[in-house]
Amino acid sequence: MKHPFRWIALGVGAIVVVFAVILAVNVGTDPRAELNTSRLLGKPAPSFTLTRLDGTRLTLADLAGKTVIVNFWNSWCVPCRDELPALQTWYAAHRADTSLVLVGIPRDDSSSAIRAAARTDGMGWTVANDHGAEAASLAYGTRGQPESFTISPNGQVVGSIIGPMTTADLDRMAAVGQGL
Amino acid sequence: MRRAAWIVLAVMVVGVIAVAFWPHGGHESEAAHMHRLASELRCVDCEGLSVADSSAASAREQRRDIGVRIRRGESDETIRNAYVDTFGENILLKPSNRGIGLVVWALPIGALLLGAVGLAFALRRWQRQPRLTASADDERFVARHRSSAPDE
Numbered sequence: 001m002k003h004p005f006r007w008i009a010l011g012v013g014a015i016v017v018v019f020a021v022i023l024a025v026n027v028g029t030d031p032r033a034e035l036n037t038s039r040l041l042g043k044p045a046p047s048f049t050l051t052r053l054d055g056t057r058l059t060l061a062d063l064a065g066k067t068v069i070v071n072f073w074n075s076w077c078v079p080c081r082d083e084l085p086a087l088q089t090w091y092a093a094h095r096a097d098t099s100l101v102l103v104g105i106p107r108d109d110s111s112s113a114i115r116a117a118a119r120t121d122g123m124g125w126t127v128a129n130d131h132g133a134e135a136a137s138l139a140y141g142t143r144g145q146p147e148s149f150t151i152s153p154n155g156q157v158v159g160s161i162i163g164p165m166t167t168a169d170l171d172r173m174a175a176v177g178q179g180l
Numbered sequence: 181m182r183r184a185a186w187i188v189l190a191v192m193v194v195g196v197i198a199v200a201f202w203p204h205g206g207h208e209s210e211a212a213h214m215h216r217l218a219s220e221l222r223c224v225d226c227e228g229l230s231v232a233d234s235s236a237a238s239a240r241e242q243r244r245d246i247g248v249r250i251r252r253g254e255s256d257e258t259i260r261n262a263y264v265d266t267f268g269e270n271i272l273l274k275p276s277n278r279g280i281g282l283v284v285w286a287l288p289i290g291a292l293l294l295g296a297v298g299l300a301f302a303l304r305r306w307q308r309q310p311r312l313t314a315s316a317d318d319e320r321f322v323a324r325h326r327s328s329a330p331d332e
Binding site: 004005008011012015018019022039040107108134135137138139140141142143144 | 224225236237238240241242245265266267268283287290291294295297298301302
């Protein structure tokens with residue numbers, strides 16, 4: 001090696017270039033982008049076993065053949081409170097449609113707070129309040145609340161939204177589940 | 181003497197590397213196993229906390245889930261992969277040693293090695309060549325001074 005310092009400088013330069021390329025690529029893409037896209041899209045929906053507020057059991061298998069919108073929420077969560085009017089309006093418009101099901105699953109809330117919120121806010125849709133809710137929240141890879149998923153009639157996750165939904169979002173979530 | 185110092189330095193470096201990378205032996209309890217894996221995962225409801233350090237409901241559920249998976253006999257890699265499949269690479273507190281994660285690990289090590297090699301070359305060159313060498317003018321000046329100076 002006649003000029004070792006030249007080779008070393010070349011090596012250091014190459015490393016700097018590689019770092020610069022990685023930095024440029026990562027600046028060009030949102031580093032938190034993967035947080036906003038569910039990894040479950042296109043995969044079979046994780047099963048869950050929940051207890052409704054009336055004490056009856058509900059599993060995902062019970063809902064086979066229907067389009068299911070799963071909404072993870074908490075009574076103390078401000079964005080969830082912001083989302084509530086849209087859920088109420090959308091549910092009122094679709095409650096007669098037996099091919100659509102809306103399921104509210106708390107991520108981290110007390111049973112009494114969930115019951116009180118469901119009663120006060122007139123949540124006519126299915127709401128769970130047991131330990132299965134936390135397991136479901138983990139299985140769906142939720143990172144906060146509200147976070148919602150659409151499960152198609154054949155049990156695939158076909159839609160997901162992080163943050164409060166509008167009625168238009170809910171319509172889109174239902175449509176993608178029904179393959180419209 | 182100088183060679184002995186280099187040998188001592190080499191032994192110290194090798195020792196530190198061996199201690200750092202030697203596989204941990206002995207039996208690991210289930211709780212310790214769960215805690216170790218939970219320490220590698222990011223709490224999704226916290227800022228900068230691991231699942232092991234968080235008291236959030238989601239972290240509690242993750243710890244319970246890791247325990248169930250350990251009892252089911254799943255390997256560490258399988259458990260990590262299950263979380264990456266659900267949450268993405270971001271769930272890992274340390275970058276993985278695959279794909280772009282490998283570059284993150286390898287580049288600093290490569291830079292350190294190159295720096296060490298460069299330093300070794302520089303030290304050798306400095307040893308061979310004195311920093312100051314006398315020019316022909318210097319030599320002539322000293323010779324002239326010596327010849328004109330009175331004998332001591």
